[in-house]
Amino acid sequence: MNTEILTLIVRLFVAVMVTFVLPAVKRWIEQKTENEKFAQLAGIAETAVAAAEQLYYKTDPDGEDRRKYAHHLIAVAAGRLGLALTDKEIDSMLQAAVQELNLMKYGYIAEANDGES
Numbered sequence: 001m002n003t004e005i006l007t008l009i010v011r012l013f014v015a016v017m018v019t020f021v022l023p024a025v026k027r028w029i030e031q032k033t034e035n036e037k038f039a040q041l042a043g044i045a046e047t048a049v050a051a052a053e054q055l056y057y058k059t060d061p062d063g064e065d066r067r068k069y070a071h072h073l074i075a076v077a078a079g080r081l082g083l084a085l086t087d088k089e090i091d092s093m094l095q096a097a098v099q100e101l102n103l104m105k106y107g108y109i110a111e112a113n114d115g116e117s
Contacts, residue, residue, distance in 0.1 A: 037081045041074070045097040048073035053101065070094055 051073070052066035060066050071090055078085045085093075 034083075037083055041078055041081055041083060042093065042097070044077040045070070045074050045093045046100055048077075049094065049097040049101050067094065070097070 048070040049066075052070040056066045056069065071087075071094055074090050074093060075085070075087075078090065
């Protein structure tokens, strides 16, 4: 009788683990991994913006070549990290990296001058 109760308790415990705990742990691990990838990509974006600035600062007065170069580097890095980002998401990450560079370089964040309000 005691072994039957113990077996029932073990089965119940395993069922609860498989049904609730393991999926929650899996989601937590996936989210943590995803967050780490995005943090890594943010660092890559900052490096890409700094590299673009260094390479094109004299020859690209409007910044379009710098933007394309950094955008390409971020897109490639995102793909290698297994992150599927839209162009708009990459542009947002790029803009954040540019603002960070301006903050470090000039001590302020320049206002975006793209005509949007």
